[in-house]
Amino acid sequence: MSDTDSGDGTEIEEISGPDVEAIEFYGGRWMSVVPIGVFILWAIVQSGLFGIGDTTGLVAGMLVALIVGMFFAKGDWKNYANTIFDGMTKRVAATAVVAWLWAGMFSNTLQAGGFVGGLVWAANAADVGGALFPAATFILAALFTTGIGTGYGAAVAFSALFFPAGILLGANPVLLFGAILSGAVFGDNLAPVSDTTIVSAVTQDADIGGVVASRFKYAVIAAVLALAAYVFAGNAMAGLDISQQAQDLFVQNSEPAGLLHLISMLVVIVTAVMGRHIVEAISWGLIVAVVFNVVFDLAPLSDVLLFKVPETSAAASWAGSLPIAEVVAAENAGVTGSIYNGAAGFFPLIVLVLLIVAGSEIMIRGGGFEAIQEWLLENVATGVRKAETTMVVGTALVNSMITINTAAEIAIAPYIARIGQRYNINSYRRANILDANTSALGYIFPWGGGVLIGFATLQGLPGQYEWFTSAMVVNPVQVWPYVFHGWFLFGVFLLSALTGFGLEYTTDRKSKDVTRL
Amino acid sequence: MSMFSKFLTGMSFRSTTPTFEAGEEIEVYVTELDEESGELVAQVGETRLHFENGEADIVGCRVLATVESFDNAEHRGRVSHRKTLSQGSF
Secondary structure, eight states, X not given: OOOOOOSSSOOHHHHHOSOOOOOOBTTOGGGGGHHHHHHHHHXXXXXXXXXXXXXXXXXXXXXXXXXXXXXXXXSOXXXXXXXXXXXXXXXXXHHXXXXXXXXXXXXXXXXXXXXXXXXXXXXXXXXXXXXXXXXXXXXXXXXXXXXXXXXXXXXXXXXXXXXXXXXXXXXXXXXXXXXXXXXXXXXXXXXXXXXXXXXXXXXXXXXXXXXXXXXXXXXXXXXXXXXXXXXXXXXXXXXXXXXXXXXXHHHHHOOGGGGGHHHHHHHHHHHHHTTOOHHHHHXXXXXXXXXXXXXXXXXXXXXXXXXXXXXXXXXXXXXXXXXXXXXXXXXXXXXXXXXXXXXXXXXXHHHHHHXXXXXXXXXXXXXXXXXXXHHHHHHTOOSHHHHHHHHHHHHHHHHHHSOSHHHHHHHHHHHHHHHXXXXXXXXXXXXXXXXXXXXXXXXXXXXXXXXXXXXXXXXHHHHHOTTOOGGGSOXXXXXXXXXXXXXXXXXXXXXXXXXXXXXXXXXGSOGGGTSOO | OOHHHHHHTTOSBOOSXXXXXXXXXXXXXXXXXXXXXXXXXXXXXXXXXXXXXXXXXXXXXXXXEEEEEEETTTTEXXXXXXXXXXXXXX
């Protein structure tokens, strides 16, 4: 090599790490696909067939898959076992873990501060009727998800509050549920604190702020089309006639000051797009959110962090006077609050990503990854347009099978990276293709994780409201055609791949834009 | 790049055969070792850039290169390898 020095003393050998040992498998290199293959099968059965959206269940699946794969490895299994360690310590996994922890703290703090209550107030103040309510719900759910980053959280919050209110106003139930899921798609795709946004950026070597800015154009095109579709369909599709008032429901849950968290959300977005590290960007957003919560009485400091000190503790006599501590019975001792719960909420996903990256590493060292990649490049992705179309359709297909969309995204990400790099497709573009189709498909099909979580919430409504009958609950098989933003986003990317709209090459932007998180 | 332009970049229909100017400094992933010419090649869309130097172990790596010449009609160019920046993802 003529020149491998990066200019700051970094040699390429240091970048790549020590030489790695290949793993041989009985049956050839294709058998190295077994761990990931067993996991995908497990995920399809668990989430697709049984309808169980339990991330820790997928962790169990990946553990079993790694054990099954070991029996196909030749020779000393020490090499196989060490590869698991090497995969789990890869920077791509660590980066996602760090970003998720920060995003979780921020997201929970916004929810503790009544962000959804602020949006309820906005909906009430806008005073829209049943025909326009699905369109308004789409906008507000999109804003909410862009703030908190989790479409699943938005599906729950909006199904619990906006759905019954919309029914009372005369909105069509199926259309309304579709609008909620569409808003979840929008935010899952665009939010810098979204788990899928983070995975898309770190697996494609792109910074999160740049990724958010570069995908804005696709998201807005799809959103404008979806909004028009909700306005049109809202007027065309009849609602239910219920002699109850939505006003009471709104007033009970309204918290105008919760809208202040739009500022917390913008702090993160603007800081990230300005080029600051995502950890710094979310930290500023978190600080602003905590200050708003306390100063504007949206939530006490104890909702952000609370030490539940056991009465048997030596500190019990004075700890209770602290704003972030209370004395409890010994069996109730613990730590809680949005910082604690936000981070802890990501623990199963963190373990899952570490194990999936380990499984991928086994597939890479066993040659299975290369075999699939060669097949794709020789038979399917034979030009840049076909490569992009393969990336769009491949991501959509995997997400339609593995319905916990972050897990699906992690599984397909290495192929998007390799196929894209083959044609020098810019990292932002690769991240955008990966995330848009992951976000969209996860909320469309009846077995999708986001759809099932929303459906579960709707099923609880007859128990909460006397007027709400089980006939008003929207079945997941009814809603899939009406998740307009999901369909339009997929369509925008399919057309973009076929026509070259938005296509950028690695030569179009200097690396300083894509080397930091 | 300003914050505003970050949102608007890429709002166009891009060719499958991007063009380059001699003397231009670019960052590319090295795609393959061309069997016919024995040269390293970076494929940018359908445009092929042949390396005048560099060894086979940088295939898949992101490198800094200088465009020495470019044929707009054939979508072919010659580049020189300046520096290896990083390995590709995964």
